Amino acid sequence: xxxxxxxxxxxxxxxxxxxxxxxxxxxxxxxxxxxxxxxxxxxxxxxxxxxxxxxxxxxxxxxxxxxxxxxxxxxxxxxxxxxxxxxxxxxxxxxxxxxxxxxxxxxxxxxxxxxxxxxxxxxxxxxxxxxxxxxxxxxxxxxxxxxxxxxxxxxxxxxxxxxxxxxxxxxxxxxxxxxxxxxxxxxxxxxxxxxxxxxxxxxxxxxxxxxxxxxxxxxxxxxx
Numbered sequence: 001x002x003x004x005x006x007x008x009x010x011x012x013x014x015x016x017x018x019x020x021x022x023x024x025x026x027x028x029x030x031x032x033x034x035x036x037x038x039x040x041x042x043x044x045x046x047x048x049x050x051x052x053x054x055x056x057x058x059x060x061x062x063x064x065x066x067x068x069x070x071x072x073x074x075x076x077x078x079x080x081x082x083x084x085x086x087x088x089x090x091x092x093x094x095x096x097x098x099x100x101x102x103x104x105x106x107x108x109x110x111x112x113x114x115x116x117x118x119x120x121x122x123x124x125x126x127x128x129x130x131x132x133x134x135x136x137x138x139x140x141x142x143x144x145x146x147x148x149x150x151x152x153x154x155x156x157x158x159x160x161x162x163x164x165x166x167x168x169x170x171x172x173x174x175x176x177x178x179x180x181x182x183x184x185x186x187x188x189x190x191x192x193x194x195x196x197x198x199x200x201x202x203x204x205x206x207x208x209x210x211x212x213x214x215x216x217x218x219x220x221x222x223x224x
Contacts, residue, residue, distance in 0.1 A: 002080075002087045010084035012071030017092050018104060022198065023205045025099040026092045028085070030076075030106035031069035032060070037134040038107055046174055048188045049134070053224065054105035069105065076109065082116050086123045093127050099212055102131040114142035121165035128212040129165045132186055139167055139183065166212050168219065178218045186211075186219045193218030 008014050017026035032038065032054035041049035054060045075081055089100055108114050114135075121129050133139065143161055150160035171178050171187040178185035178192070187193065194216050197208055210216050 002083060004087065004091060007084040007087040007091075010075060010078050010080050011088060012068065012073075012075040013088060014068070014071070017088055020101070020104055022203055023099075023101060024097050024209070025094065025101065026089070027101040027104040028072065029054075029069060029104045030073040030109075031066065032105045034069075034073055034109065035107045035134070036109070037136075041134065041172060047172055048170060048174060048223075051223070060105060073106075073109075076113060076116075082119050082123075085116075085120050089120065089127065090124055093124075095126070098127045099209060100127055100129050101211075102129055103133075107133050108135040108138045111138050111141045111145065114138050115145065118142065118146060118162055118165060121162040125162075125164055127164060128209075130168065130212045131165070132168050132170050132211075134170050134172070136169055139169065143182075163214070166214055168211065174223055184214060184217055184219075186221060188221050189223050190218075190220050193220045196221045199224070 008016065011028075013028065018029060019026050032042075032052055035042075035049070038049045038052070041047040042052055042055060044050060059065055078084070093100060102117060108117075108131075117129070117131065121127075143159075146160040167183050168186040169178070169183045171185070171190065174188045175190055176187060177190045178187045185193075194210050196210070196219055198205055199222050205211075211219055
């Protein structure tokens with residue numbers, strides 16, 4: 001079995017996975033400056049990305065945090081990255097509260113990056129994963145690729161996407177109402193769907209796990 005030390009080195013998580021104080025479980029991140037669609041939206045007033053908390057604000061402005069994000073970005077091409085992330089997440093996740101957030105900063109970089117997270121979720125079926133994203137094209141193409149392979153080999157007609165990997169496609173405008181038959185979504189100040197309670201309870205998720213819940217179509221966050 002891969003050691004924790006090896007897994008940390010391979011993934012760039014030298015001190016272990018991230019542990020936000022707001023939410024349950026652990027997380028991983030790369031720099032928000034590496035966002036593809038997000039960096040385009042960050043230049044446009046009225047988008048959620050224009051005031052992104054991860055763009056050189058708070059702890060994200062610290063040089064050691066920036067260096068760690070860059071290490072993790074460079075690690076994505078390591079052929080052992082999936083194995084190493086499975087090792088880390090499996091080790092650090094509390095089995096009594098098995099929730100993991102993908103990207104508290106940053107976003108998917110390619111279709112292959114999406115498929116890597118699908119593989120991680122498949123290998124860790126008892127853990128619930130949540131990913132906010134602006135990369136609609138990557139998600140659509142990854143899903144189509146998974147289904148094509150599954151139906152070719154298994155004659156399956158159901159969706160091959162891992163049920164424990166919840167993608168929430170983010171709105172591109174503040175106040176935009178989200179609706180999708182393919183994916184759960186999230187919005188900012190749209191006053192539509194489930195309102196995130198964190199900002200009325202000290203900025204913490206508390207017992208809420210709505211973001212990881214496939215049965216909740218849209219989570220509406222207050223602007224922050």
